[in-house]
Amino acid sequence: MVEWTEQERSIITSIFSNLDYEDVGPKALSRCLIVYPWTQRYFASFGNLYNADAIKTNPNIQAHGTRVLHGLDRAVKNMDNIKSTYAELSVLHSEKLHVDPDNFKLLADCLTIVIAAKMGSGFTPEMQATFQKFLAVVVSALGRQYH
Amino acid sequence: MSLTDKDKAAVKALWTKISKGADAIGADALGRMLIVYPQTKTYFSHWPDLKAGSAPVTKHGKKIMAGVAQAVAKIDDLTSGLLDLSELHAFQLRVDPANFKILAHCLQVVIATMYPNEFTPEAHVALDKFLSNLALALSEKYR
Numbered sequence: 001m002v003e004w005t006e007q008e009r010s011i012i013t014s015i016f017s018n019l020d021y022e023d024v025g026p027k028a029l030s031r032c033l034i035v036y037p038w039t040q041r042y043f044a045s046f047g048n049l050y051n052a053d054a055i056k057t058n059p060n061i062q063a064h065g066t067r068v069l070h071g072l073d074r075a076v077k078n079m080d081n082i083k084s085t086y087a088e089l090s091v092l093h094s095e096k097l098h099v100d101p102d103n104f105k106l107l108a109d110c111l112t113i114v115i116a117a118k119m120g121s122g123f124t125p126e127m128q129a130t131f132q133k134f135l136a137v138v139v140s141a142l143g144r145q146y147h
Numbered sequence: 148m149s150l151t152d153k154d155k156a157a158v159k160a161l162w163t164k165i166s167k168g169a170d171a172i173g174a175d176a177l178g179r180m181l182i183v184y185p186q187t188k189t190y191f192s193h194w195p196d197l198k199a200g201s202a203p204v205t206k207h208g209k210k211i212m213a214g215v216a217q218a219v220a221k222i223d224d225l226t227s228g229l230l231d232l233s234e235l236h237a238f239q240l241r242v243d244p245a246n247f248k249i250l251a252h253c254l255q256v257v258i259a260t261m262y263p264n265e266f267t268p269e270a271h272v273a274l275d276k277f278l279s280n281l282a283l284a285l286s287e288k289y290r
Contacts, residue, residue: 035271
C-alpha cells in the first residue's frame with residue numbers, strides 16, 4: 001500500500017484544483033507525441049499528425065488530452081486505492097488499446113514538464129517529488145493488469 | 148536517434164536564450180535531483196551540505212552547466228568533444244549512467260519553469276535528443 005503524508009495529499013489536491021484541464025491536457029498529450037514520436041502509433045485514426053503544428057492544432061488530440069487528464073481525477077479522489085481504481089482502465093489499455101506500458105511514463109514526464117512550465121518557481125522540488133510519486137503510482141496501476 | 152542539423156540548430160538557439168541563466172539552472176536542477184531522486188545523494192556523501200541552495204550544490208551545478216556548454220560547442224562530435232569528461236566519469240566518478248537520464252529530466256523541468264515560452268515542444272524534443280547523446284558520449288569510456 002502506498003503511504004501518503006498529509007503534505008503530499010495536500011500538494012496533489014492543490015495542483016489538481018488549480019488545473020486548467022482544457023489547456024494542460026492537450027499540451028501534455030501533444031508534447032508527448034512531438035517529443036516521443038513513436039507514441040503516435042496509437043493515434044493513427046486521429047487525422048493529421050504530420051508535424052508539430054498539425055499535432056498541436058489537431059482537435060482530436062486536444063479532446064483526448066483533456067479526457068486523459070480527467071482520467072487522473074479518479075486517482076486524486078482515491079489516493080489510498082489507486083491500484084484497484086485503475087484495474088479496469090489497465091485492462092482497457094492492455095486488451096483493447098494495446099498500449100506499451102512504457103509509454104505511460106513518457107506521458108507522465110511530459111505532464112510534469114507542462115505543469116512545471118505553468119507553475120514556474122512555484123513548482124518546488126518538493127512539489128515535483130510528490131507529483132512524480134503520484135504519477136509513478138498511477139503508471140504502475142495502469143500497467144498492473146497486463147499479462 | 149542522432150542529432151539532425153535541425154536538432155543542432157534548435158539546441159543552439161535554445162542555448163543562446165538560456166545560457167545567461169546557466170548557473171541558476173544547474174544549481175536548481177542539481178538541488179532538485181537530490182530531493183526528487185534521493186538515491187543520487189549517494190554520490191555526494193563527501194559534501195557537508197546537500198540542501199538546495201547550499202554552497203556545494205550551487206558550485207557543482209555551475210560546473211555541470213560548464214560541461215553542458217562544452218557539449219553545445221562540440222555538438223558536431225560529442226564523443227571526441229567530451230572525451231575528457233567521459234574518462235572522468237568512467238574511471239574516477241563511476242556514476243551509474245542511469246543517473247544521466249535523471250539529471251537530464253531535472254534540467255528540462257527547471258528549464259520549463261524558468262523559460263516556459265522558449266521551451267516549446269519543438270525545443271524540448273531537440274534538447275531531449277541532445278541530452279541523450281550527451282549521456283551516451285559521457286558513458287563512452289565506461290567499458
